[in-house]
Amino acid sequence: MNTRILKIIYIIFSVIFSSASFAQAVQPNIVYSDNNVRFTVITDGAIRMEYQPSGNFVDNPSFLASERKYPAVKYKLKKGNWIEIETSKMKLKYKKNSGEFTAKNIQITDVKGTKPFQWVPGTKQQHNLGGTLRTLDEMDGDTQRGSVAEAKSGEKRKLEDGLLSKDGWSFIDDSNNFLFDDSNWAWVTQRKNKEGQDWYFMAYGEDYKTALKDFTIFAGKMPLPPRYAFGNWWSRYWSYSDGEFRSLIDNFHKYGIPLDVLVVDMDWHYTDEGRGGWTGWTWNKNLFPDPPKFLEYLHENNLKVTLNLHPADGVSSYEEGFSGMRKDLELNPSTTKNIPWIGSDKKFMTAFFENILRPMEKQGVDFWWLDWQQHPFDKNVDKLSNTWWINYLFFSDKERNSTARPMLYHRWGGLGNHRYQIGFSGDTHMTWKSLDYQPFFNSQASNVLYGYWSHDIGGHTGGHFETEMYLRWLQFGALSPIMRTHTGKSADKNKEPWVFNQEVFTIIKNTIKQRYEMAPYIYTMARNAYDKGISLCYPLYYDYPQSKEAYDFKNEYMFGKDILVAPVTKQSENGFAEIDVWLPEGDWYDWHTGTLLKGGKVIKRNFALDEFGMYVKAGAILPLYSDTVMNLNGNNEDYIVTVFPGREGSSSIYEDNGNDKSYEKDFAVTELKSLRKGNELQISIDARKGKYQDMPDSRGYSIKLMSSVMPESVTLNGKSLSFKYLEDEFAVLAQLGKLSCNEAKNIVVTYPAGAADLTNGIAGKSRRIAKAIEQLKYKDPGIVLIDELGKMGSINEAILYYPKNVNELVNEFNKNYNELPEILKKQKLDSEKVQWFLKVIGYEKY
Known part of the structure; x- marks a missing residue:
């Protein structure tokens, strides 16, 4: 081999292995490691930084970071007195052998072409864009009206911090978070080395979408809900019987209203003393004489069903599954003591799922409404959030033991809970303030990838029922991740569509049907959420980060990539x-x-x-x-x-x-x-x-x-x-x-040349005018319409009979619309009726 070839080979290998060259990381992308420090490049915008004085680095997944293998990433590594790691978005410097991370020995800065920043430990974000809350229970807009674990009545609630900030970077400290063990059903375990540091840093500038995608690389994806979840859910806190539910479903069929999910609130089980309570696991046979046949009926009608659960009080001796629990837990055969709820006890949870829930799932319950509200933390494991942990338990049990796609309906438990959809926001107040707050709340939750909030459409408690408010809430619900009507147990808050007058009924029906017409688009966007971490509803600043209005108009949001929604949230x-x-x-x-x-x-x-x-x-x-x-x-x-x-x-x-x-x-x-x-x-x-x-x-x-x-x-x-x-x-x-x-x-x-412009709102204008003319006849039953006004009111019918004349008909309508005040005077309406007519069609505002 000649000298020239040897030099070429030497140069190639020098480039590949040089500490200053770009290299492809070998899984799991550990760029640098010594006795106490380890750096892992996850993506070009995300890096993991570990300091462990014992040298025992953590490879087990944590509650936050569920993924430990990452795609290959390009980076530069330079070794010396300082370790330097550079990607296309950031540059990290750490002083070698200097111990735990401090502001003196580690820093991360931007690289040329990205948004400038400089971070050292202790640097505080100035412009975090917010995340979500565990629950909206007892909230009236952003104000707490009844106390919850996190806030007292009267407090203004502020959203938890999210993953995104206008600063262009985010830091996550995972050092004290729980880990999953290596067992077949991964279980909670605590870190052995409490003094270590386990940090994540994300650099993204104004590219919020990529930041969220990067987060999914180490924190897991947003699971795609089953397609039926995007249909209409009927839910009401009411002690329905089997027969009443059958009548309800018959009415949905009779009136041609789509339906996919039936939510059965807590009265499915006994609630009276000695047989049940807030917690209950046994069907109320007074209301449901034969539960399997009831569930069979629902499935015959193409419905999915979920039951409400409040697990906190454990399993009492009067429950049908108690004897099985007692046997599996090897308790005294004669004991009648309540078996307490301890979610961290693997033996208890295994017995619970096997003896309590699995029989009902086999009967036909499709998923569970985990209405958890009681004690925040587990009784045996200090600081283990009950909400976070049981969300994982219920979802993963379904994942392990069912052929169907797992789904859960529950409250937010914190970062990492995006892996266990769908959210139940709780019992909000029935007010315009609550409606006005929820669009903002929905889209902001996408900043922690919690993209499937389900709200009580129409409100649940407090306030009073208003038909207009309910319709506006329903319209917003149709353009939300989940469309679920709900209300408190009150006779005057019935939201069954057929109890309203014809006009309101038609609006309700059309709103629900439009949701179903949009189902292919919605489902496609839900897949996008799985692939890219971009929720179905997301803030405008994802697409328009440099526009001030994208941050200021908080109630507006994107509904998938092609539709902007500005919901009506006021009277x-x-x-x-x-x-x-x-x-x-x-x-x-x-x-x-x-x-x-x-x-x-x-x-x-x-x-x-x-x-x-x-x-x-x-x-x-x-x-x-x-x-x-x-x-x-x-x-x-x-x-x-x-x-x-x-x-x-x-x-x-x-x-x-x-x-x-x-x-x-x-x-x-x-x-x-x-x-x-x-x-x-x-x-x-x-x-x-x-x-x-x-x-x-x-x-x-x-x-x-x-x-x-x-x-x-x-x-x-x-x-x-x-x-x-x-x-x-x-x-x-x-x-x-x-x-x-x-x-x-x-x-x-x-198209023919010279076609009329139909994008000036003629669909809305003609609809409003036809309705106003109908109302005008009731004000003046003997009225004879002049040609100009009559033709405007019947343009839809004229097009029905003469579709080829649409150009001519539209041009005539537009001309008359521009002259409408004069036409109404020509119709010999008095000034009061003229003003009324123009007002009811929104003429001066169009």
């Missing part, structure tokens, strides 16, 4: 609720009125009772269902690929089995794209990629074009398609038919 005046909405740069489509709005500013919007603030990115293409879907258990529903006005958009459809545990690898994705070029709109539905169990080979597909005039033609893969006009939505629907999911579909829509 209306004169039939409309007016709110200020900040829309980021770009164009946004107001879904409920059909108005395309320019962003980059704050605008005033007003909402009738059946409208709420949903703003879709211009050009977005969203996967939706039709309004015929009543339940999310099925997996072969038709897709309506819906295109919103704008130049271009892209999205995807995520599919899986819906309720299996193998969704990490067993799933399929279909990419969607749209592009407008002049008078031509091109839409592509790519061939589906991936597979999962029981995957349908074909589906029905349709294309829906929002705020669209009648096209000249629509083609699918070059062949002509028929299409129809949806006059109420001013939209076009083209049914593609039942097609193979594994083949690409290319749709071309050709």
Whole structure:
């Protein structure tokens, strides 16, 4: 081998092994280790720093850091008197052999091109963006009205710190956290070396989304809930009987209202002295004579069921499972003493699940509502949070012993609890203040990856029931992670949809049905939360970190990547609720009125009772269902690929089995794209990629074009398609038919030249005017409408009969709308009626 080749080989090896070169870490990414110090690069923006005077480093997962193996990361390592580790986002320096970490021997700074910072131990964040709270029990907005473990009545509650800060970095001290042992069912264990340091540092600047993804690398992902969890949940604190529940479900069917989950509150078990109480484990046979048959009935109706649990009082001798518990715990066969709840006792918990819960799960209970409220800490393990620990126990038991996808419904226990969805926020007060607080509370929880809060829609306690407040709460609930109505045990707080008048009933039904139409989009975004750590509801500053308004407009949030929500959380005046909405740069489509709005500013919007603030990115293409879907258990529903006005958009459809545990690898994705070029709109539905169990080979597909005039033609893969006009939505629907999911579909829509603009809110305007004219007839039964006003009131019907004339009809409507005050005077309405008419359609505010 000649000298030249030897030199080349030497240079290559020098580069690979040089302490100053970029290197690929070998799992688990330990960059530097000596007798007392260990540094592990998790990602280019996250690093673990350990100091152990004994030299016994911790490899077991902790309650926070459940993952110990990480993808390879590029870094630079330089050894000398100072250990230097540099990634693309930060540079760490530690003085070698200088002992425990202090402000004198370790620091982390930014690298060129990232947001400047300098951190040493003891540095305090100045601008933490907040996280969440264990519970909203007895809260009225952000004010505590009844005492809980963390606060006294009258206190203003402040959110716990979250993982993100405007400082651009975050520090997490995991030194005193509990660990999991190596047993088959990983159990709590305490650290042996209490004097050690186990720290995590994250550098991210304004890239909040990447910070959350980095956190999942060492703290675990947000599990994907079953698909049914995103449907409608019926819940009420009420001592329903078997027969009353059957009547309730019959009414859901009768009135065509979708339903997926039935929540049975604590009266499923005996609550009277000597047979039960707040804690109970035995079915109340007076209300449920045959529980297995009741559960069978629910499943026959495609419903999932959860039961409310308050475990704190343990297991009493009168419970059906007591004898089995006594035997498994090897207690005296004659004892009738209560078996206390000790969550840290593995033998107790094993016996509890086997004798108390497993029999009911076999009967058909799908998941548990863990309504834990009592003593904060475990009786045997000091400082072990009962909330955190039993959330893990219930979720992991389901994970280990069920073929179904695990799900739990409970309170927040602290960092790491994002691995055990879904949250129950507790008994909030029935007030506008509570409603106004919850959108902010929802989105902020994404800062600790707790992305699935479920609130008592309509409020639970305190205050008084108001129909308008309930409707606004329901509308917000439909655009929340979980849609669950609930209320306290009070006869005057019944929220069954059919007890309201026709107008309110219709709004309730339509709100729930729109939730179901959006299910494919919602489920796709939930998968995104699993993959990337970005919750379904997240703050605007994730996408617009440099905009002050993204932080100031706290109630606004993104609902997935394409929809901005500005919920109505205040009472209306004169039939409309007016709110200020900040829309980021770009164009946004107001879904409920059909108005395309320019962003980059704050605008005033007003909402009738059946409208709420949903703003879709211009050009977005969203996967939706039709309004015929009543339940999310099925997996072969038709897709309506819906295109919103704008130049271009892209999205995807995520599919899986819906309720299996193998969704990490067993799933399929279909990419969607749209592009407008002049008078031509091109839409592509790519061939589906991936597979999962029981995957349908074909589906029905349709294309829906929002705020669209009648096209000249629509083609699918070059062949002509028929299409129809949806006059109420001013939209076009083209049914593609039942097609193979594994083949690409290319749709071309050709529009006539000079088409009318339908993005000025005509859908909302025409709806309001038709309603006002109907009301006007009651004020003046003998009124004969002049042509201009009459045509405005019947434009939807005119389009129904003459869809090809939509251009002409819309242009005439727009002209008359601009002249409406004069037209009303021409109608010979007096000034009072003119002002009334303009007010009820929100004319001066539109």
